[in-house]
Amino acid sequence: MKKADEFRKVLDVPISKLSIDGLVQEICLCPEYLKDIYQLTSDGKQTVSWRAIWVCEKLSEKHPDWFVPMREEIIQRLLDCKHDGSKRLLMSILYNIPVASPISIELLNYCFDHMLAPQESIGVQALSIRMAYKLCKNEPELLQELRLILENTEADFYSTGVKTTLRNILKKI
Template identity: 30%
Template sequence: MSKEETKALKQRLSSRIHMTDIRSIIHYVQGSDERKQELYALLFDTDEKVVAYYAGWVMSHFPKKENEWLFDKQDELIDLAMDCRYDGLRRQVLTILYRQPMRRSERVDFLDFCMEAMFSSRQPLAVQSLGIKIAYEICRLIPELNQELKAALDLVDEEELSPAIRAAKRNVLKAMKTGKSLQNF
């Protein structure tokens, strides 16, 4: 990818984009690891509220093959989700991570992050909801952790939760009965 193409992609992500733009950018990067890498690099741009956010928004809509390209970048994405300052970018990165299979991981710090985010009033509702869902995807592989997550979910009074968080909790509790991924529902 030439410097001009990289600059043009960053320029395109520097102002408001719409679904037609997202589809166009996805079409542009499809089949090219180099172009996907350029878009991925923009996810770490210093302009978290615009360039990085929009890069994340595009990647959260990747079709299956392009999404699979991101699987090897899971640790970097986890670090970004936990460390970024802008909640919008965090939501986009968590969405990307949620679309990936969670491996049996030594990333206890990420599970702790998700468990803390689940009911934190400091986190936006979308981050709380994704925290619940990702925590389940991690915990469902380890029975002891699955029970710990269930206990944490049972402790929270339904009436205190927003409809979005209540739905996420209900869906996770339903999935726990089958042991299946939420993505199979």
């Protein structure tokens, strides 16, 4: 049985953080399995795909360099993604890896469009704000634009998580 099939069986049933941590540990010990788990992020079954992205997100915290070659594909997947949990995890992977030079304008536009969008989850909004800052911090003109947007946001309409992120990023700017 191929490793991807083994991983799929594990991800196709209700799963806990402990199970995810076990998969992360296994892949850290055998990095060649990264391609197998990453392949499952495009699985036809939404729950398998989401759980595989969750594993990749945890891997990106430990080994962000593993995901640099996949950056453009992950950005494109984020732009096309409709699942809230997957969007948050894809954003988190992108946040964990170093910013490319030149920065991705598609990703920056996505962040600007989604950071204050009421239809987005709190996690996607907060990560979009943080990612926008990460992308803009070495570009003075873009940083000013971000600051103006955040300063002119009516924070009372947002959750505590988004308000906290707004406040923290404005302090950094």
